[in-house]
Amino acid sequence: MSLVSNKYFHRIFITLFVVVVAWVTRHIMSPDTPLVGHIFSSVMLILLVQVAWGIYSWQQRLLNKYLPFSHKLYLRIAVQIGLGIVVIMIIYYPFFIALRHFQPFPFTSVTKAIMLLSLVVLSIAINMTFISAHFIERWKEGIRRTGELEKEKLRMQYHHLKNQVDPHFLFNTLTSLDSLVKSDPDLASRFINHLSRIYRYVLQHKENEVVNLETELEFIHHYCALQQIRFDRAFQVEFRISDAAKEKGIVMITLQMLIDNAIKHNEVHEQHPLHIRIYDKDDFLYVENNKQARELVQHSSKQGLKQLVQLYSFLTGKPVELQESPGIFQVKLPLL
Structure with a gap:
């Protein structure tokens, strides 16, 4: 599976996982929530994940340029995760207003705390997906380079072998030729x-x-x-x-x-x-x-x-x- 298809797989998997977990949580906390409320909340959540994913993708490219992993690894990871949490809190606000206006279930202090915690976990999960994908790609590139170096080494050995064959072969043929010239x-x-x-x-x-x-x-x-x-x-x-x-x-x-x-x-x-x-x-x-x-x-x-x-x-x-x-x-x- 290519890196591109891996990214899409992770994106779809995380989106579906978050939607299912949110649906179960709503059902436990508010069993009377109507089906339309679950559907509306799920649609909002899918949109939230897609918007966050797009912003995090742009954030990853920006940080790769100005704060690459090779420069300061732990600082880079901390900055990426910290910025991710701030970003998701900001982009969640209009979704929260829409949900509150629709009111599929009551927003208690416990509900809000769970939502905030869920956003933090979601943000970390998405960013860790990007970070792990980066290191997996570097690991694959390292394997490819090692293979190319080994192949190049073998090519040099083989060309050296060909050069060694020629003098050995020449010696035998000249010996035979010497006797043929006379006979x-x-x-x-x-x-x-x-x-x-x-x-x-x-x-x-x-x-x-x-x-x-x-x-x-x-x-x-x-x-x-x-x-x-x-x-x-x-x-x-x-x-x-x-x-x-x-x-x-x-x-x-x-x-x-x-x-x-x-x-x-x-x-x-x-x-x-x-x-x-x-x-x-x-x-x-x-x-x-x-x-x-x-x-x-x-x-x-x-x-x-x-x-x-x-x-x-x-x-x-x-x-x-x-x-x-x-x-x-x-x-x-x-x-x-």
């Missing part, structure tokens, strides 16, 4: 072409968090081509992506990170190929690979996958799901 110049030329397209993609989108899936797929095809040149038939990737899914978004280099993770943690051997399947279903992208764990795994802090999961949690309400069985490791990514 197969034509294949080395194709290798360099794929590599240039990969870095063009990184340079074009390095400031982006989310890219179109079709754009990411164009990049990952070049990345997979490099890996297939490197591992030959030991590395196999299968794509089954619908046209509708290609129009969706994905966090940049997600696929590269997941494929690199699969290569890092699994044996890639011609007799036991690493098979990776990338497909979509029901607005999710699935990346899964067969498990054939390495005996010696390269050191991994697993921060990349963790930060990727956290970043998706800020971008969508659908979580990233990691599922592991004896033979398959699967990552289920929500398409954005």
Whole structure:
């Protein structure tokens, strides 16, 4: 429920509560009061609450400007409540004259005392509603700011991670390229072409968090081509992506990170190929690979996958799901 609708809810609730309490009180103190008297008094009371609410709303804005809560908290609350009591006493006078003229029930000293006390309580209740609404809004704003700061921190970590991936990847590719230049110049030329397209993609989108899936797929095809040149038939990737899914978004280099993770943690051997399947279903992208764990795994802090999961949690309400069985490791990514 929004802050605006909350204010209207509080306004209607307090008005109805006051009308009901006043009706019961009149009935107890003056059982002979006719129905028309109850109705007239209720109408007057509703008008009184609405006028008071409007003035208190203006008073709240004025005090926020000249005596904000952040300046002197307790003084501000005391001034707001004190002014509120004075205001409601002033605006009640014409309503009192109208009620006295109509005379729905006798105005004794006890009746007047109860009315005055009720006005004080009503004034405090309305002003406390405004005060509490102010602090609730500040609290929500604080939560939003904390979330934005956490998101910005995660973005910086993710961009730092992307910058770390590039030198590691470059080292491996240059090592492979060195041997290709000597053994197969034509294949080395194709290798360099794929590599240039990969870095063009990184340079074009390095400031982006989310890219179109079709754009990411164009990049990952070049990345997979490099890996297939490197591992030959030991590395196999299968794509089954619908046209509708290609129009969706994905966090940049997600696929590269997941494929690199699969290569890092699994044996890639011609007799036991690493098979990776990338497909979509029901607005999710699935990346899964067969498990054939390495005996010696390269050191991994697993921060990349963790930060990727956290970043998706800020971008969508659908979580990233990691599922592991004896033979398959699967990552289920929500398409954005």
